[in-house]
Amino acid sequence: MAKSPELEHPIKAFGYAARETSGHLAPFSFSRRATGEKDVTFKVLYCGICHSDLHSIRNEWGDALYPQVPGHETVGVVTEVGSKVTKFKVGDKVGVGTLVGSCGSCDSCKSDFENYCLKFIPTYNSIYHDGTMNYGGYSDIMVADEHFVVGIPDNLPLDAVAPLLCAGNTIYSPMKYYGLDKPGLHIAVVGLGGLGHIAVKFAKAMGLKVTVIDVDMAKKQEAVERLGADDFFLSQDQEQMQARIATLDGIIDAVPVVHPLQPLLLLLKAHGKLVLVGIPDKPLELPAFPLLKGRKLVGGSLMGGLKELQEMLNFASKHNITADIELVKMDYVNTALKRLEKADVRYRFVIDIGNSLKPTA
Numbered sequence: 001m002a003k004s005p006e007l008e009h010p011i012k013a014f015g016y017a018a019r020e021t022s023g024h025l026a027p028f029s030f031s032r033r034a035t036g037e038k039d040v041t042f043k044v045l046y047c048g049i050c051h052s053d054l055h056s057i058r059n060e061w062g063d064a065l066y067p068q069v070p071g072h073e074t075v076g077v078v079t080e081v082g083s084k085v086t087k088f089k090v091g092d093k094v095g096v097g098t099l100v101g102s103c104g105s106c107d108s109c110k111s112d113f114e115n116y117c118l119k120f121i122p123t124y125n126s127i128y129h130d131g132t133m134n135y136g137g138y139s140d141i142m143v144a145d146e147h148f149v150v151g152i153p154d155n156l157p158l159d160a161v162a163p164l165l166c167a168g169n170t171i172y173s174p175m176k177y178y179g180l181d182k183p184g185l186h187i188a189v190v191g192l193g194g195l196g197h198i199a200v201k202f203a204k205a206m207g208l209k210v211t212v213i214d215v216d217m218a219k220k221q222e223a224v225e226r227l228g229a230d231d232f233f234l235s236q237d238q239e240q241m242q243a244r245i246a247t248l249d250g251i252i253d254a255v256p257v258v259h260p261l262q263p264l265l266l267l268l269k270a271h272g273k274l275v276l277v278g279i280p281d282k283p284l285e286l287p288a289f290p291l292l293k294g295r296k297l298v299g300g301s302l303m304g305g306l307k308e309l310q311e312m313l314n315f316a317s318k319h320n321i322t323a324d325i326e327l328v329k330m331d332y333v334n335t336a337l338k339r340l341e342k343a344d345v346r347y348r349f350v351i352d353i354g355n356s357l358k359p360t361a
Contacts, residue, residue: 005030005067008132011041014359015139016333017067023057025333027360028067030135032143037082040149042094045354047137048073048163048323051194051256052279054337056125060281065125065133072098072123073165074137075158076354085146093152095313097165098123098303100134100148112307114148138333140357150310153317160322163194163348164313166303167323171199171252172312173304174275175206178297180250183207187250188267190235192219192227195254195277197324197347200227203252205319211248213264222346235263246270246294254278261298265290276300323348329356 006012009031017028035041053070055061075095078088088094101121102114109117121128124136152161175181186209189199196212200223203210211231212223223229233240241263248267256278264274265287272294276284286298304312316322324347328336336349351357 005133007031009033011141011143013135013139013141014357015069015135016330016357017069017135017138018057019067021059021064023054023337025057025070025138025337028069029359030067030069030139032135032141033130033132035080035082035143036145037084038145038147039082039143040078040085040088040094040146041080041141041143042076042078043354044074044076044137044140044142046075046159046162047071047351047353048166048325049333049336049340049349049351050163050166051340052166054340063125065127068125069135069138070124071137071139072096073162073167073350074123074142075152075162075165076142079141081146087146088149088151093154093158094149095152095162095165096123096137096142096144096149097169097309100144101129113305115303115305138330138351138353140353140359148306150306150313153313155320156313156317156322159327159350159352160325161313161316162350163323163325164198164316164321165309167195167198167348168202168316169304169309169312170277170301171195171202171254172315173308174252174277174299174301175199175202176308177301178250178273178275178299180208180252180273180275181206185209185249186211186247187252188213188248189229189252189254190214190264191254191256191278192223193254193343194323194345194347196252197227198321199252199254200229201321202315204228205315205321211244235259241267248272251275252277256280258282258284261285262287262290265296265298268294268296270294271296273297273299323350325350327352331356
C-alpha cells in the first residue's frame with residue numbers, strides 16, 4: 001500500500017495543493033526526502049506564480065497528478081547540504097526553476113540543455129527518480145539535487161528575481177540561441193505581459209532596438225517611458241503594420257492565445273526569425289509563402305538548461321534586471337490565479353512564502 005504524502009519521506013513539509021481539476025488550492029501537509037549526498041535543502045522564501053501553474057492545476061494539458069503543489073519559480077536560503085555538494089553552503093541564496101531531474105547521459109544533457117532531455121523531470125506534477133511525487137514551490141521547504149539548483153546573485157532582491165527562474169530563461173535562451181542578442185539588431189516583442197516585459201528589459205540591456213506590439217494602447221506609455229522600448233504600435237492597426245513591413249530582424253512572440261502569424265512574418269526582413277515562447281491552447285496556422293519569400297524562420301523555445309539559467313541570472317545581476325511583481329500572501333493565491341487568468345497583473349505575482357505560509361494546527 002502506498003504511503004500517504006505526510007509519511008512518504010522523513011522531512012515534514014507544508015504547502016498549498018490542488019486536489020482536482022477545479023484547481024482550487026488549499027493547505028496541504030506532506031513530506032520531503034532527507035538531504036542526500038548531492039542534495040541541497042532550502043527554506044522557501046518566495047515563489048512566483050506562472051501561467052503554466054494555472055494550466056497544470058486545472059489539468060488543461062491532460063497530464064495532471066493530484067494532489068499537486070505547483071510552483072517552479074522558487075527561491076530561498078540553504079539550510080542543509082549533502083556531503084558531496086560542492087557549489088553551495090548553508091546560508092546561500094538559491095533557486096530552483098522548472099526542472100529537478102534528467103537522464104544526465106543523452107546528447108541534450110551532455111550539451112547543457114537538460115530541458116530538452118526526453119526524460120527530464122519537471123519540478124512539480126511529476127514523478128522523481130525514486131518513484132515518489134514531486135511537489136513544487138508553493139511550500140515551506142524544498143530539496144533538490146545541486147545540479148538543478150542555481151545561485152542567486154547578492155544584488156538581486158529575492159522576491160523580484162523569482163519569476164526569472166522560468167520567465168527570464170524562457171526569454172533569454174531563445175534570444176541567445178537564435179542570435180537575437182547582437183547589439184544594433186531591431187526586434188519586436190509581441191505581447192507586453194509576464195514574458196514580454198522581461199524580453200524588453202533583456203533586449204535593451206543587450207543593445208537592441210526594441211518595438212513592442214500589443215492589442216492595448218494603454219500599455220504604450222509603460223512600454224516606452226518606463227521599460228525603454230523604442231517604438232510601440234497595435235497589432236490591429238493595419239496602417240501601422242504596413243508602415244513597418246520588412247523592418248525587423250527578429251520577433252519574440254509571447255502571446256499565449258491563438259493569433260495570426262502572417263502579419264508578423266511580413267514585418268521581418270529577409271532571413272528574419274519569428275520565435276514563439278507563448279503556448280496557445282490551440283494550433284496556430286502557419287502560411288508557407290511568407291516564409292519562402294524571404295527565407296524566414298519560425299522557431300520555438302522552451303526554457304533553457306541549467307548552465308544557461310545561471311548565465312541568465314548573472315546577466316540580470318550585471319544589468320540589474322528583475323521582474324515587475326505584485327507580492328501577495330499565501331492565502332491570496334486563489335484570487336491571484338483568477339486575476340492572472342484575466343491578465344490582471346503587472347506583470348508577475350510572487351507569493352511571500354516566508355512571511356505568510358503558516359502550517360495549520
